[in-house]
Amino acid sequence: MDVQPVFAALADPTRREVLRRLSAGSASATELAAQLPISRQAVAKHLSALSAAGLVERHPAGRDVRYTVTPAPLAEAVRWMGEVGGAWDSRLQRLRSLVE
Amino acid sequence: MDTDPQVERSLELPVSPRKVWEYLTDGALLGEWFGGEVTIEPVEGGAVSFDDHRGGLRRGEVEQVEEARLLVWTWSDDQRLSRVEFRLTPTVAGSRLTVLETLIPWEFHHFEPLLLHQQQPFNRGPMALV
16 A cells, blocks of 8 residues: 555644444445535535545445445455454463463 | 454463562563563553563563553563463462463464554654564
8 A cells, every 4th residue: 555645644633533333334425414514516526535545445236436445455354353362362372371 | 354364272270369460560570481581560650571582572562551460561572562461360279370471463464564664653752563
């Protein structure tokens, strides 16, 4: 993932808010505009920037386009949980043997 | 946020909460079960550091302390920031230790090292991302 567009995309608080809402489920530009205090046009521009940065994906669905957060971060979260869970299992096992 | 990645583990131990608390708040004892070298100032705002002697270094800050009941710190390597909560409850056989580690929202701190150059970071005192 190229870093500079990502940085620029995340530097804007409205775009961070769009990303936060999309991580709860897919949405169209119209739906997002209904939830945010900005125009549909402004939302579309933000989605365009997020898409260019590889942070969201476009899914054309008839006349509408729905957006989702790119799966990579989700895979990242799953990987994190596996790694961290494993680390705690080891630590707690050692703690048990120290304490008993 | 409910969607933040989180890991929880529980451990039953045959000793009192007060005894387990020593293993949470003494650097030398922490080092024995974490592995490597650990320093901790077990007070709110105190610093923590973990060096696993294999190139892994984490530093962070203690957020909450309730003697023999609750210890919370946030820590970070150069990529991830997370919060660790230890809860201790007495049981018939001794104590239950529950650990909860929560990844602080990925969309920020995944790129936080970049943003640090541009603005004040978390303002959390002795946090230096290596």
